[in-house]
Amino acid sequence: xxxxxxxxxxxxxxxxxxxxxQCAQDMNHNSMYWYRQDPGMGLRLIYYSASEGTxxxxxxxxxxxxxxxxxxxxxxxxxxAAPSQTSVYFCASSEYAGANTGELFFGEGSRLxxx
Amino acid sequence: AQSVAQxxxxxxxxxxxxxxxxxxxxxxxxxxxxxxxxYPNRGLQFLLKYITGDNLVKGSYGFEAEFNKSQTSFHLKKxxxxxxDSALYFCAADPGGFQKLVFGTGTRLLVxx
Numbered sequence: 001x002x003x004x005x006x007x008x009x010x011x012x013x014x015x016x017x018x019x020x021x022q023c024a025q026d027m028n029h030n031s032m033y034w035y036r037q038d039p040g041m042g043l044r045l046i047y048y049s050a051s052e053g054t055x056x057x058x059x060x061x062x063x064x065x066x067x068x069x070x071x072x073x074x075x076x077x078x079x080x081a082a083p084s085q086t087s088v089y090f091c092a093s094s095e096y097a098g099a100n101t102g103e104l105f106f107g108e109g110s111r112l113x114x115x
Numbered sequence: 116a117q118s119v120a121q122x123x124x125x126x127x128x129x130x131x132x133x134x135x136x137x138x139x140x141x142x143x144x145x146x147x148x149x150x151x152x153x154y155p156n157r158g159l160q161f162l163l164k165y166i167t168g169d170n171l172v173k174g175s176y177g178f179e180a181e182f183n184k185s186q187t188s189f190h191l192k193k194x195x196x197x198x199x200d201s202a203l204y205f206c207a208a209d210p211g212g213f214q215k216l217v218f219g220t221g222t223r224l225l226v227x228x
Binding site for chain 2: 004031033035040041042043044045048058059090092094096103104105106107108109
């Protein structure tokens with residue numbers, strides 16, 4: 001049971017380039033999330049998807065787009081990368097949706113550097 | 116704005132001693148509260164949560180947390196620390212029950228032999 005899988009694990013981009021971070025979960029979870037982790041700032045929510053076919057903005061959505069391709073997959077796209085987007089990105093999923101709260105299951109992270 | 120504070124960047128404790136990692140929150144309503152742990156180059160792992168009920172919550176690996184509504188705190192505790200507990204610990208709050216977690220900045224726990 002792989003849990004939450006993120007690809008790639010490492011990526012270096014030049015300013016202005018685009019890329020997509022892929023995330024897949026095999027736990028049949030309804031909700032999926034993208035967070036970024038920066039030193040001294042903890043984790044901040046970029047986008048989330050409460051269920052297949054729905055997405056919504058989190059705390060720091062600017063410069064990002066997402067696609068909930070199906071129940072398993074939730075991708076994060078940087079259309080024109082900026083140095084401020086250098087960060088470690090985490091995908092997470094959860095069994096619950098709506099008003100119920102369960103624990104989040106995290107992937108191992110994708111380290112992105114924008115030069 | 117909703118926020119979670121972890122006032123200590125690092126906590127040092129000797130193996131076998133009790134440990135406390137502090138967390139306070141400024142979130143409207145009655146939030147759900149969580150602790151997560153992160154080992155080097157890994158994703159976060161769930162430790163425990165408070166939803167309602169008993170103010171002392173027990174979680175994984177012998178950890179527990181005490182909820183104090185009047186002090187808006189949710190401190191993580193363990194009676195006897197292990198070297199293997201050394202990691203980065205995050206407190207988080209879910210204000211609305213929709214799992215849009217607000218995380219603290221993290222506290223590095225270092226347990227010395």
